[in-house]
Amino acid sequence: MSDTDTSAGLTVGQTVPLHLDSLAVGGEAVGRHEGMAVFAMWGCPGDEVEVEITEVAARFARGVVKRVVSPSPDRVEPKCPHFGECGGCQWQHISYPAQLRHKAALVREALTRIGRLPEVEVVETVGMERPWGYRGRTVYRAAGEGFAFGFTRHHSHDAVVPAQCPIQHPLAERVRAALADILPRVAGDPADRAAVYKLEVGASFADERAMALLVCEGRPEFVISAAKELMAEVPEVTGVCAARQRGPNAKRRSPAELVAGNPYLTEQLGEGRYRVSPDSFFQVNPRQGARLAALVEEWAGVKETDVVVDAYCGVGAFLLPLARRAKSAIGIESDESAIGDARANVRAWRRRNVKLYRGRVEHVLPRLAHREVQADIVVLDPPRKGCGAIVCEAAAKLGPRRILLVSCHPATLARDLRTLTDHGYAVRRLQPVDMFPHTWHVEAVALCERL
Ligand SMILES: C[S@@+](CC[C@H](N)C(=O)[O-])C[C@H]1O[C@@H](n2cnc3c(N)ncnc32)[C@H](O)[C@@H]1O
Secondary structure, three states: OOOOOOHHHOOOOOEEEEEEEEEOOOOOEEEEEOOEEEEEEOOOOOOEEEEEEEEEOOOEEEEEEEEEEEOOOOEOOOOOOOEOOEOOOOOOOEOHHHHHHHHHHHHHHHHHHOOOOOOOOEOOOEOOOOOOOOEOEEEEEEOOOOOOEEEEEOOOOOEEOOOOOOOEOHHHHHHHHHHHHHHHHHOOOHHHHHOEEEEEEEEEOOOOEEEEEEEEOOOOOHHHHHHHHHHHHOOOEEEEEEEEOOOOOOOOOOOOEEEEEOOOEEEEEOOEEEEEOOOOOOOOOHHHHHHHHHHHHHHHOOOOOOEEEEEOOOOOOOHHHHHHHOOEEEEEEOOHHHHHHHHHHHHHOOOOOEEEEEOOHHHHHHHHHHOOOOOOEEEEOOOOOOOOHHHHHHHHHOOOOEEEEEEOOHHHHHHHHHHHHHOOEEEEEEEEEOOOOOOOOOEEEEEEEEO
């Protein structure tokens, strides 16, 4: 993008007055300048603002709110003093009821525009009574100097180090503070300091236990003494692991290696308890995760003669409660750690009617369809990129009377629902659930029935 782009008379660096009227995926507020959409970070629908333009494309522009001329009635004071610089939250300046309204609107918009399904009714988002301290899994980033851990700065690789983060489990915050204190004592060498990149913490709401994992360049010696001191100082920490990563900004790290204690956490959704390893996916917000799981169970309406397939089954959080009601159940999961936990959870739940496949859903599900396996209920809970056409088609080929699609991205939800609709299913219900208060992220469950 060049500085001389002037679409709709806009230029990078220019400041324009704008009325903001909606919010978009990614968290920006949207207004129009001479008919052109302008996405403005840190805006709130209903605001009159001045926006500094940072990007001009052929059909839209981007900018940052520089001054609120007249605030929206939905504007509130952010709780965190680092809001606006920290990359964690995008919507702390918007009242919680308004956040919930706008999350449902994001889903509605995607269904209409991407899914071409304007007729689907999207009901109001299920929110939290107290939308703070909800995150049970966190990745902290090591700050440049010393051993402070924080969060990635908005649009940067640097870290912001808040004294306290209001959306984390308080126990995770205690682990962060304790390690910032312990590490300088056990790792004196400046090279050691530079070797620590990240701290991951899993904090269980079920039994107030935590697991800490240090992501480092190689495997520094001091990690062992750090682990011992951490477990002595914060007795709720029952395990410490380490993982290797090449450079601070690498996308992937090695699998977790146990340093001290026990690597597993026990997590709970409703009545169901699950073993979760450091590398396995588990719902970041287990309180809302319990509501999601209850909704999946209710809408699945499993009968005792049913065969259930839970693709993307993780450690079995949806699979096991459904298997309890079904004749038999199949779980599919590609991640080695999660499938190991799923096996352990199947044993702990004493379920003999569950078969687990380790593999990619896009390979396993078409194979099952090819073998003419029939299912009555299929649950799809893919990662953000969604299922894609191959998986949706294979799910439809199994002939289930219901397909439940759980999604954490409105665009891929809409695309996948379109594919299911094109393969003989109708979307009957759609419920957004707020798993990530104060961020733009929205989870949704869709119930599809065979026509
Ligand atoms: C959003 S999580 C859902 C897990 C589970 N439903 C839960 O609530 O705990 C998605 C899961 O799918 C797994 N996964 C991602 N891509 C996959 C693929 N192509 N095939 C199979 N599993 C996949 C991930 O490892 C993760 O466990």
